[in-house]
Amino acid sequence: MKRWGYMEKYFCLELAEGVVKGKKVTLEEIGMLLETAEDNIMLLFSGADMIRRHFLGDKVDVCSVINAKSGLCAEDCSYCAQSSMYDTKISPFPYIGRNKIFDVIEKIVNCGVRKAGIVTSGGKISKSIVSDICDAVREAKNKYGIKICVSLGMLDKDSLFLLKEAGVDSYHHNLETSKRFFPKICSTHTYQDKVDTVKNANNIGLKVCCGALFGLGEDMGDRVNLAFCIRKLEIKSIPLNFLDPIRGTCFENKKLISPMEALKTIAMFRYINPESHIKVCGGREVNLKDLQGMIFFAGASGLMTGNYLTTSGRGIDLDFQMLEDLNLKADWS
Ligand code: SF4
Numbered sequence: 001m002k003r004w005g006y007m008e009k010y011f012c013l014e015l016a017e018g019v020v021k022g023k024k025v026t027l028e029e030i031g032m033l034l035e036t037a038e039d040n041i042m043l044l045f046s047g048a049d050m051i052r053r054h055f056l057g058d059k060v061d062v063c064s065v066i067n068a069k070s071g072l073c074a075e076d077c078s079y080c081a082q083s084s085m086y087d088t089k090i091s092p093f094p095y096i097g098r099n100k101i102f103d104v105i106e107k108i109v110n111c112g113v114r115k116a117g118i119v120t121s122g123g124k125i126s127k128s129i130v131s132d133i134c135d136a137v138r139e140a141k142n143k144y145g146i147k148i149c150v151s152l153g154m155l156d157k158d159s160l161f162l163l164k165e166a167g168v169d170s171y172h173h174n175l176e177t178s179k180r181f182f183p184k185i186c187s188t189h190t191y192q193d194k195v196d197t198v199k200n201a202n203n204i205g206l207k208v209c210c211g212a213l214f215g216l217g218e219d220m221g222d223r224v225n226l227a228f229c230i231r232k233l234e235i236k237s238i239p240l241n242f243l244d245p246i247r248g249t250c251f252e253n254k255k256l257i258s259p260m261e262a263l264k265t266i267a268m269f270r271y272i273n274p275e276s277h278i279k280v281c282g283g284r285e286v287n288l289k290d291l292q293g294m295i296f297f298a299g300a301s302g303l304m305t306g307n308y309l310t311t312s313g314r315g316i317d318l319d320f321q322m323l324e325d326l327n328l329k330a331d332w333s
Helices: 011-020 027-037 041-056 098-110 127-144 157-166 191-203 220-232 259-272 284-295 316-325
Strands: 059-069 115-120 147-151 170-172 207-209 212-214 237-242 277-280 302-304 329-331
Touching: 011 027, 011 041, 011 259, 027 041, 027 220, 027 259, 041 259, 059 098, 059 147, 059 277, 059 316, 098 115, 098 127, 115 127, 127 147, 127 157, 157 191, 191 207, 207 237, 212 220, 220 259, 237 259, 237 284, 237 302, 259 277, 259 284, 277 284, 284 302, 284 316, 316 329
Parallel strands: 059 115, 059 302, 059 329, 115 147, 147 170, 170 207, 212 237, 237 277, 277 302
Antiparallel strands: none
């Protein structure tokens, strides 16, 4: 282990104090942060926790997803069980329609969740499905006052505008990885297509939920670049996913990220995006294992609960119990 000088050792905390006072960290500082964190990981977490507490207090952003159209996707994202290019064991189904969406929302609400994400597979969806989802959103918001996020692929401005008019609270679209690494995970659309979707949603005034998927073979430099790209796009809700390799996809043999590496990645995102909600979503259980509760001490301020799109979660009750044990409160704003 390297012998660190006092100032170097406590660089994580000094930087965190600066962030709390409004400082924007630089690429060089993040390099130094990650280097010193190699031997001083708890100081990295302490700094990330300090930033989270300062900007977000005990508020935790919680949501559940509704799989409204599964599989049958013509895109070739190498990690995805829903691409029709791979022989995976999921059961695809076409768009389920507003009545079934409404049924699932009712179940989610009955479990105590007040924020739902409607997700469809595919690069983009038809105008008629957008219109049907708009009706479901109006009805659900009217009846339950629930917050609704939608994730419908790379939509044009007109469709995004219709969703906003229907009362959608936020649009979800992940960049997944760095611009440099993206061609290694997808060839049927570009990084710029994704950035354009995020900018379109931003420009019409929709709040945007935009994040990452780790464990694709990218290095820490790619993750850092993505964190800065997300900061530049002024994203206020950042979902972080960790690959749960699916049999039949190109990435079926990828190794899981270790729990400590996952926590370190979360903490790095917190230093770069201090005021945003950072939510740990898909792959939490299999990658973090027994360290799930540590995500908040590493700077996370949210989680996805219930089942994911093609894999199972551990149950909403257990997640709510974890928040209660940590004195954290679900925030539905
Ligand atoms: S991530 Fe989305 S666009 Fe890519 S293959 Fe999966 S469903 Fe299709």
